[in-house]
Amino acid sequence: RGFAFRRKQKIERQYRKLLKKERKVHSQQDDQFTDTYPEHLKHLYLAEEEMLKKRRKAPRAPDDSVSPEENLNKAVESVMNEGKFKKKTSNQKAKEEYEKIKAERARKKE
Incomplete structure (x- = not known):
């Protein structure tokens, strides 16, 4: 277990740390707008938010209707x-x- 192994471990730790930070940022972004909507437009903002969440979660599939x-x-x-x-x-x-x-x-x- 030489220097290359230690370097690999260090890089893996940094990567995990970065992923953890990104998860925190995404969770904060999701909660950011929930209660600040004007009442008369709230349903539009919520629908758009759901649409964006679905896009992020759903894998992109090729369009089967196109030949x-x-x-x-x-x-x-x-x-x-x-x-x-x-x-x-x-x-x-x-x-x-x-x-x-x-x-x-x-x-x-x-």
Whole structure:
């Protein structure tokens, strides 16, 4: 158990400490607004607060209603839009070409 092990333990302690602080901050934020709402708007603030809590807790799931081809087209468009502002790396170019070929194959299958 040399210096690397002690350094690892120190980093783990710091990380746990940071997580503990974040939990305290989140709990304070949740309780911060409960009783300070104006009565005529209270129901709106409470509904928004619940919505934000659900977003934080719920894992993000891909949208099942959108077809894979539409997702592919969106991905290609986003890559194209990013290309307008930045030069593409060779990896990005290769990915874009791959996406185009994949889209063509899907069209041919249909």
